[in-house]
Amino acid sequence: RHKFWETQPVGQFKDRGDSSLPDGPIEPPTPLSEVKQEPYNLPSAYEWITCDLDSDEMCSEVYNLLTNNYVEDDENMFRFNYSKEFLRWALRPPGYFRSWHIGVRAKSSKKLVAFITGIPARIRAHDDVVNMAEINFLCVHKRLRSKRLAPVMIKEVTRRVHLENIWQAAYTAGVVLPTPISTCQYWHRSLNPKKLIDVGFSRLGARMTMSRTIKLYKLPDSTVTEGFRKMELHDVPAVTRLLRTYLNQFIVAPDFDENDVEHWLLPKEDVVDSYLVESPKTHEITDFCSFYTLPSSILGSQNYTTLKAAYSYYNVATKTPLLQLMNDALIVAKRKDYDVFNALDVMQNESFLKDLKFGPGDGKLHYYLYNYRIRQALRPPELGLVLL
Ligand code: NHW
Ligand code: EN5
Structure with a gap:
C-alpha cells in the first residue's frame, strides 16, 4: 500500500493500538558520522539547491512554484497562495537552518520544479519536550507528479535534519498517511x-x-x-x-x-x-x-x-x-x-x-x-x- 512510508520510522497502520509498543522515539539517533554525507540521487536531469530566501529572486521562484503547484481543495477550485512575506516569516524563525530550505531545479532550464522545507521547533508530547523539525511546503511541479520524487525530497530533508542532530519531525497533510496522531x-x-x-x-x-x-x-x-x-x-x-x-x-x-x-x-x-x-x-x-x-x-x-x-x-x-x-x-x-x-x-x-x-x-x-x-x-x- 505505502511502498515508501512502510520503510520509515513512523507509526504503521498494523501497529495501531498495540500497547506493547511504548510512546516515544521509534528508533534511536545514530552517530552523526554515520549520517549519509552526500545528497540523495535525483534523476540526472535535476539538481539540488539550497534556497536563499534573502534573495528576492529566489523568493519569487519559490513563490511562483507554490502559487502554481501547491495544495488545492478536492475539487480543484482553490489553491493556497502564500505570500512572499509569509514564506520568509514561516521559514526563518529563531535558529532556522538555511540548509533545510531545499529546492530541485532542472539542470538545463534552471527552473525550480520541487521544494520542501524544515524549520526547528521544540514540541512537547506528554511531558517530553523534543527538538523537532516542522516539515512544510512539500511541492512537486504538476508536470513531474507520480514519478516518486516526493520520497527523495523527504529522504533528503530527513538527512539534512539529522546532520543537525535532530531525529524527530512534525507535519500535517490533507491526505492520510501512516499514521495520524490526530x-x-x-x-x-x-x-x-x-x-x-x-x-x-x-x-x-x-x-x-x-x-x-x-x-x-x-x-x-x-x-x-x-x-x-x-x-x-x-x-x-x-x-x-x-x-x-x-x-x-x-x-x-x-x-x-x-x-x-x-x-x-x-x-x-x-x-x-x-x-x-x-x-x-x-x-x-x-x-x-x-x-x-x-x-x-x-x-x-x-x-x-x-x-x-x-x-x-x-x-x-x-x-x-x-x-x-x-x-x-x-x-x-x-x-x-x-x-x-x-x-x-x-x-x-x-x-x-x-x-x-x-x-x-x-x-x-x-x-x-x-x-x-x-x-x-x-x-x-x-x-x-x-x-x-
Ligand atoms: S502537506 C502539502 C503537501 N503538498 C501538496 O499537497 C502540494 C500539491 N501536491 C504535490 O506537490 C504539507 C505532490 O502531489 C506531492 C507528492 C509533492 C505532495 N506528505 O512523488 P510521488 C507538507 O508539506 C507520498 C508526505 O510519486 P507526487 C508536509 C505518497 O504517500 N508524503 O507523488 C510534508 C507516496 O508514498 P507511499 C506524501 O504526487 C510532509 C509518495 O509520496 C504526501 O508526485 C512530508 C508518492 O510520491 C504528503 N503530503 O508528490 C513528510 N503526498 O509510501 C515529512 C504524497 O504511499 C516527514 N506522499 O507510496 C518528516 C521528514 C523529516 C524527518 C526529520 C527527523
Ligand atoms: C499544511 N500546512 O480542502 C496544509 N480546504 O475545509 C496542507 N473547503 O476550504 C493540507 N471543494 O468547505 C491542507 N467550504 C488540506 C486542506 C486543503 C484545502 C481544503 C477545505 C477545508 C476548504 C471549502 C471550499 C470547498 C470548495 C469545494 C469549504 C464550505 C464553507 C461553508 C461556509 C458556510 C458554512 C458551512 C461551510
Missing part, C-alpha cells in the same frame, strides 16, 4: 458571504435568500471587549507567560519561549495578526487571540482572483469568555476585508465554532510525527499545535 476538521466562518457563494466556496442554504444570508453573517463595526488592542513588542513577556501556561494542558503542543513568541505572534502586516486584552484597571494581559493570513487563488471565477482567508492561530482566554474574544477576532478580520475566517477543531475551538456560525468544511487535516510514536490517537481538543 485528524482535525476545518471549519469556516463566512465574512463576505456573497463573494463566497459567487466563487463556489459556499452555497446558499436551503430556504435562504442572499439578503437573509448577508444578514445572518453580519458583524458589528467595532470590537466589544474593553481593553482589546493589537499586541506590541513590550507585550512579549506577558503573552509568553499566558501562552505557556495555556499550552501546558494539551498532550502535544509547541514549547514557546519569548523569542518564539516575538517571531510567531508579534503582528506582521498581512502575515500574522495578534490582539490581546489588557485589563483597564490592573494593566494585566488576560486574554489573547491571533490569526494568520493565507489567501487562496480562485481557479475558475470570472469576477474574482483571490479569496482572502484568516486562519485561527493561538488563542488564550482567562478572563474574557473565549466566545466573546473570538467574536472580536471575527470583527477585526471583517474590518480588514477578509472573506472567510477558518479554524480547526483543535484546543478549545469547539466551544465557539457553532455559536459563532462557523460551518464544517469539506477538508480534514491530519497531524503526524516522524520517529515518535503516540499509541493512542489524540482527540483534536487534546492537540495544542497549529502549523502554517
Whole structure:
C-alpha cells in the first residue's frame, strides 16, 4: 500500500493500538558520522539547491512554484497562495537552518520544479519536550507528479535534519498517511458571504435568500471587549507567560519561549495578526487571540482572483469568555476585508465554532510525527499545535 512510508520510522497502520509498543522515539539517533554525507540521487536531469530566501529572486521562484503547484481543495477550485512575506516569516524563525530550505531545479532550464522545507521547533508530547523539525511546503511541479520524487525530497530533508542532530519531525497533510496522531476538521466562518457563494466556496442554504444570508453573517463595526488592542513588542513577556501556561494542558503542543513568541505572534502586516486584552484597571494581559493570513487563488471565477482567508492561530482566554474574544477576532478580520475566517477543531475551538456560525468544511487535516510514536490517537481538543 505505502511502498515508501512502510520503510520509515513512523507509526504503521498494523501497529495501531498495540500497547506493547511504548510512546516515544521509534528508533534511536545514530552517530552523526554515520549520517549519509552526500545528497540523495535525483534523476540526472535535476539538481539540488539550497534556497536563499534573502534573495528576492529566489523568493519569487519559490513563490511562483507554490502559487502554481501547491495544495488545492478536492475539487480543484482553490489553491493556497502564500505570500512572499509569509514564506520568509514561516521559514526563518529563531535558529532556522538555511540548509533545510531545499529546492530541485532542472539542470538545463534552471527552473525550480520541487521544494520542501524544515524549520526547528521544540514540541512537547506528554511531558517530553523534543527538538523537532516542522516539515512544510512539500511541492512537486504538476508536470513531474507520480514519478516518486516526493520520497527523495523527504529522504533528503530527513538527512539534512539529522546532520543537525535532530531525529524527530512534525507535519500535517490533507491526505492520510501512516499514521495520524490526530485528524482535525476545518471549519469556516463566512465574512463576505456573497463573494463566497459567487466563487463556489459556499452555497446558499436551503430556504435562504442572499439578503437573509448577508444578514445572518453580519458583524458589528467595532470590537466589544474593553481593553482589546493589537499586541506590541513590550507585550512579549506577558503573552509568553499566558501562552505557556495555556499550552501546558494539551498532550502535544509547541514549547514557546519569548523569542518564539516575538517571531510567531508579534503582528506582521498581512502575515500574522495578534490582539490581546489588557485589563483597564490592573494593566494585566488576560486574554489573547491571533490569526494568520493565507489567501487562496480562485481557479475558475470570472469576477474574482483571490479569496482572502484568516486562519485561527493561538488563542488564550482567562478572563474574557473565549466566545466573546473570538467574536472580536471575527470583527477585526471583517474590518480588514477578509472573506472567510477558518479554524480547526483543535484546543478549545469547539466551544465557539457553532455559536459563532462557523460551518464544517469539506477538508480534514491530519497531524503526524516522524520517529515518535503516540499509541493512542489524540482527540483534536487534546492537540495544542497549529502549523502554517
Ligand atoms: S502537506 C502539502 C503537501 N503538498 C501538496 O499537497 C502540494 C500539491 N501536491 C504535490 O506537490 C504539507 C505532490 O502531489 C506531492 C507528492 C509533492 C505532495 N506528505 O512523488 P510521488 C507538507 O508539506 C507520498 C508526505 O510519486 P507526487 C508536509 C505518497 O504517500 N508524503 O507523488 C510534508 C507516496 O508514498 P507511499 C506524501 O504526487 C510532509 C509518495 O509520496 C504526501 O508526485 C512530508 C508518492 O510520491 C504528503 N503530503 O508528490 C513528510 N503526498 O509510501 C515529512 C504524497 O504511499 C516527514 N506522499 O507510496 C518528516 C521528514 C523529516 C524527518 C526529520 C527527523
Ligand atoms: C499544511 N500546512 O480542502 C496544509 N480546504 O475545509 C496542507 N473547503 O476550504 C493540507 N471543494 O468547505 C491542507 N467550504 C488540506 C486542506 C486543503 C484545502 C481544503 C477545505 C477545508 C476548504 C471549502 C471550499 C470547498 C470548495 C469545494 C469549504 C464550505 C464553507 C461553508 C461556509 C458556510 C458554512 C458551512 C461551510
